[in-house]
Structure formats: C-alpha cells, structure tokens
Amino acid sequence: GDSVTQMEGPVTLSEEAFLTINCTYTATGYPSLFWYVQYPGEGLQLLLKATKADDKGSNKGFEATYRKETTSFHLEKGSVQVSDSAVYFCALSDSEGNNRLAFGKGNQVVVIP
Amino acid sequence: KAGVTQTPRYLIKTRGQQVTLSCSPISGHRSVSWYQQTPGQGLQFLFEYFSETQRNKGNFPGRFSGRQFSNSRSEMNVSTLELGDSALYLCASSQGQTNTEAFFGQGTRLTVV
Numbered sequence: 001g002d003s004v005t006q007m008e009g010p011v012t013l014s015e016e017a018f019l020t021i022n023c024t025y026t027a028t029g030y031p032s033l034f035w036y037v038q039y040p041g042e043g044l045q046l047l048l049k050a051t052k053a054d055d056k057g058s059n060k061g062f063e064a065t066y067r068k069e070t071t072s073f074h075l076e077k078g079s080v081q082v083s084d085s086a087v088y089f090c091a092l093s094d095s096e097g098n099n100r101l102a103f104g105k106g107n108q109v110v111v112i113p
Numbered sequence: 114k115a116g117v118t119q120t121p122r123y124l125i126k127t128r129g130q131q132v133t134l135s136c137s138p139i140s141g142h143r144s145v146s147w148y149q150q151t152p153g154q155g156l157q158f159l160f161e162y163f164s165e166t167q168r169n170k171g172n173f174p175g176r177f178s179g180r181q182f183s184n185s186r187s188e189m190n191v192s193t194l195e196l197g198d199s200a201l202y203l204c205a206s207s208q209g210q211t212n213t214e215a216f217f218g219q220g221t222r223l224t225v226v
Contacts, residue, residue: 036217043117043203043217089156099144099207100169101215103156 002027004090006104014112015082021075021107023064023090031092033057033066033073034101038087047075047088085111115140117206117218125224131192134221138185138206145187146215147179150201159202162187163210191223199225 007022025033032051036044048057053068064075073090087106094100118137126132138145146169147159158171162181179189185206191198201222205215 041219043119043219044205045217046214049214093211094169098161098168098211099146099163099205099209099213099215100158100161101146101148101156101205102158103148105155 002031002092002094002102004092004102004104006090006107008105010108010110012110012112013080016079017111019075019077019080019084019109021088021090021109023073023075023104025071025073025090025092027071027092029096031094033064034091034093035062035064035073035075036089036091036103038089038106040086044089080109080111082111082113085109117204117216119202119204119218119221121221122219123222123224125226126194127226128194128196130194131190132194132223133188133190134202134204134223136187136189136204136206136218138187138204139208139216142206142208142216143185144207144210144213145181145185146205146207147187147189148203148205149173150203150220151199156203159189194225196225199223 034049035047037047048059050057050066056065062077089106090104091101144163146161161169165181181187201220203220204218207213
C-alpha cells in the first residue's frame with residue numbers, strides 16, 4: 001500500500017539555521033502530498049501541500065516541492081526560529097480517491113536560541 | 114468558523130471496559146476520519162465516514178468501530194479495552210469527497226490502566 005518514509009531521529013539546530021527534513025513516498029497513483037505540524041498537546045495543523053508533480057507548497061517560510069522522479073517531498077526553511085520547535089509529519093493522500101492519509105513517523109525539531 | 118471539536122480531551126479507563134469518543138466536524142464538512150497516534154506506531158488510520166457511510170477502514174481489530182450521524186458528527190467506540198489501546202485519538206474533518214484538506218481536532222488522550 002501507499003507509504004511515507006521520513007528520516008530517522010530528532011533534529012536539533014540553532015536559531016536562524018537552515019532546516020531540511022527528508023520525506024520520500026511510495027504510491028501506486030498520483031497522490032497529493034502534505035506536511036503537517038504538531039505542537040505539544042495539540043492536534044495536527046496543515047503546514048503546506050502540493051497536489052501534482054513539480055508543484056511547490058509554501059507557508060510561513062517553509063517550502064516543499066513535489067518531485068515525482070525521486071518520489072520525494074522534502075521540507076525546507078531558510079532560517080528557523082525557536083517557535084518552529086514542533087513535530088513535523090509528511091503525509092500523502094490515498095490514491096483511491098478518498099480522504100485517507102498515510103503519515104510518516106514524524107520528526108521532532110528542536111530550535112535552540 | 115469553529116474548528117473540529119473532540120470530547121472528552123482526556124479519559125482514563127480500566128482494561129475490559131468500553132469507551133466512546135466524540136467528534137464534531139467543521140460546519141459543512143461531510144467527511145470525518147479517525148487516527149490513532151502512539152509513540153511506537155505513529156499515526157495510523159482507523160476509518161473514514163462520508164455522509165454516514167464508512168468508506169475506508171484501517172487495519173484494526175473489530176473492537177474498534179465508529180459511526181456518523183446525519184449532522185456529520187461522528188463517534189468511535191472501542192470495546193474490551195486493552196493496555197495497548199492507550200493513545201491519542203485524532204479526528205479530522207474534510208469538506209469534499211476526495212483528497213481534500215483535512216482539519217484536525219486536538220484529540221482525545223485515552224489511558225487504559
């Protein structure tokens with residue numbers, strides 16, 4: 001079935017550093033791709049999305065490009081802030097045309113002042 | 114516009130008991146999906162309802178069930194609780210039928226003792 005793989009382990013970096021979180025996917029069709037963020041004690045919030053190949057999603061300084069040739073959707077931000085500390089999940093929509101989402105394991109991002 | 118509301122926020126139950134969790138989607142949204150989040154397994158899809166019909170079910174035992182009412186509110190039920198059912202249960206609502214943006218509630222934290 002469809003699946004998402006995120007890089008292992010937490011990510012710790014200093015304020016104003018460059019952030020990259022890798023995400024690759026396996027899907028039989030043409031899914032939409034998403035990045036969600038989860039702050040402590042909260043549900044998930046949609047950060048950005050891309051619905052077709054070569055689309056770039058962007059929001060709050062974060063960007064990710066839908067790369068069909070490498071089946072990837074890496075998340076990047078040029079200069080992180082302490083407030084960006086959270087868990088980030090990559091997800092794809094079911095290829096069978098419903099609202100089911102498959103999530104990666106998530107990455108804890110800790111930004112140190 | 115009110116967001117997705119899940120009740121209760123926290124719940125403690127004893128092994129063998131059953132539990133019902135509630136989710137009120139965003140007004141006008143007809144799709145409700147449920148996910149289980151645990152540290153070990155991450156986010157796993159439970160089921161999706163659209164216009165009172167279950168469209169999809171994840172790989173969970175029959176102890177996990179759900180339903181959706183005519184006003185789109187949804188409930189999920191877990192019978193004969195096990196310690197491993199301790200998790201954060203998240204509800205997501207979507208407006209359309211396929212690949213539409215999912216809005217998540219804050220979740221219900223279930224602890225089974």
